[in-house]
Amino acid sequence: MTTATPQASDLAINGGTPTFESNVPFMAVGLTKNDIAAATEVLESGMLRAASKCAALEEEFAKQSDANFGLTCANGTCALQLAYGSLLEPGDEVITPAWTFIATVSMLVAAQAKVVFCDVLEDSYQADPADIERLITPNTKAIAITHLYGIPVDIDAIQKLADKHNLKVIYDSAQAHLAEYNGKGIGAYGDACTYSFYATKNLGTGEGGMVTVNDEKLATDMGFLRSHGETGKYLHESIGFNYRMNDITGAIGLSKLETLGADTDRRRAVANIYASRIDNIQGVLRPIPTANSNPAWHLYTCRVDLDALTCTRDEFCAALNKEGVPTAVHYPKPLTEQPVFADIAKNSDTPKVAEKLATCVFCIPIHQNLTDDQANGICDALAKVANAFAN
Numbered sequence: 105m106t107t108a109t110p111q112a113s114d115l116a117i118n119g120g121t122p123t124f125e126s127n128v129p130f131m132a133v134g135l136t137k138n139d140i141a142a143a144t145e146v147l148e149s150g151m152l153r154a155a156s157k158c159a160a161l162e163e164e165f166a167k168q169s170d171a172n173f174g175l176t177c178a179n180g181t182c183a184l185q186l187a188y189g190s191l192l193e194p195g196d197e198v199i200t201p202a203w204t205f206i207a208t209v210s211m212l213v214a215a216q217a218k219v220v221f222c223d224v225l226e227d228s229y230q231a232d233p234a235d236i237e238r239l240i241t242p243n244t245k246a247i248a249i250t251h252l253y254g255i256p257v258d259i260d261a262i263q264k265l266a267d268k269h270n271l272k273v274i275y276d277s278a279q280a281h282l283a284e285y286n287g288k289g290i291g292a293y294g295d296a297c298t299y300s301f302y303a304t305k306n307l308g309t310g311e312g313g314m315v316t317v318n319d320e321k322l323a324t325d326m327g328f329l330r331s332h333g334e335t336g337k338y339l340h341e342s343i344g345f346n347y348r349m350n351d352i353t354g355a356i357g358l359s360k361l362e363t364l365g366a367d368t369d370r371r372r373a374v375a376n377i378y379a380s381r382i383d384n385i386q387g388v389l390r391p392i393p394t395a396n397s398n399p400a401w402h403l404y405t406c407r408v409d410l411d412a413l414t415c416t417r418d419e420f421c422a423a424l425n426k427e428g429v430p431t432a433v434h435y436p437k438p439l440t441e442q443p444v445f446a447d448i449a450k451n452s453d454t455p456k457v458a459e460k461l462a463t464c465v466f467c468i469p470i471h472q473n474l475t476d477d478q479a480n481g482i483c484d485a486l487a488k489v490a491n492a493f494a495n
């Protein structure tokens with residue numbers, strides 16, 4: 105039990121005793137024995153292409169997400185290409201957040217859509233429905249948004265806008281496996297949800313991805329786009345690509361899916377510890393999930409309250425790292441500041457919230473292997489650093 109308020113000299117970065125003797129792992133990646141056995145079975149079978157394992161992963165993942173159909177694919181970027189390629193036409197105006205991973209937007213550009221950047225909400229980090237509404241024009245055809253960090257967006261508000269203006273909705277769910285909204289899996293909503301199974305994702309197969317949809321014809325069309333527009337043996341009725349998964353990846357995904365529900369619940373339990381503790385730490389602000397949502401907590405992203413502290417975000421994180429708490433910054437820039445989007449940004453409003461988030465967000469560890477003691481220790485370290493830098 106600490107009795108005195110921590111001073112700067114107590115910080116490990118200044119020679120004090122660190123909160124943890126060794127660093128807490130930031131994430132839990134890798135394969136279990138079961139994952140390896142599942143992959144080995146496929147290797148021994150010689151069936152390396154997409155076959156029964158991919159098919160089973162599609163069925164089971166869609167079911168667990170409350171979607172009707174799933175399509176495995178090579179990665180989350182291909183998943184976006186399948187969704188955009190099936191739902192958008194070149195020249196379509198699409199509203200998308202300035203605060204997300206690059207692929208959500210770069211694949212819109214690749215699909216020849218006209219990108220319109222919207223801002224996000226400061227406490228949930230999710231696309232701001234009011235800003236989306238402000239940006240809708242007669243040419244708007246779709247909304248492409250991310251359930252960022254695994255926190256669902258305000259789906260009710262988005263769906264209302266989509267219904268009113270006849271818009272397609274694509275949810276980039278790369279960080280939101282098994283997240284829920286209004287008591288249902290996020291796959292129940294929108295025209296398509298796209299997922300990444302990159303190694304560090306909540307379900308990480310190395311590389312891999314999935315699209316879920318609820319419309320059977322859309323699922324069929326996406327299947328053609330995924331594989332050379334092949335409608336029959338060597339019969340090609342449209343242009344398609346090769347965005348397929350393989351059965352080794354499929355088997356690893358299926359094996360990991362067996363524990364994904366429990367792993368996600370453990371992330372939620374850690375998030376609950378963080379929420380109850382961080383609310384009492386001056387200078388640190390926690391994510392506030394969208395109403396009626398149950399996040400998947402891919403990342404637990406806090407903000408430093410720069411008005412309450414004498415340090416910058418990077419100085420705060422450097423001190424936290426020395427206490428044994430690794431951090432990450434997702435993301436250091438809003439997309440309007442990425443050189444590749446300079447031409448789009450020139451004609452966009454400044455996303456003020458996204459710009460502010462770039463100066464103050466930082467992620468702390470969250471994963472299924474984190475113990476209650478570690479989660480509490482991380483909060484102790486946050487409090488120690490925040491107190492030492494208090495204004």
Ligand SMILES: Cc1ncc(COP(=O)(O)O)c(C=O)c1O
Nearest residue numbers: 179180181205207278300301302
């Ligand atoms: C929000 C988001 N969208 C898309 C992707 C792209 O997924 P992948 O790396 O599997 O292509 C990622 C991966 O980091 C992501 O976080």
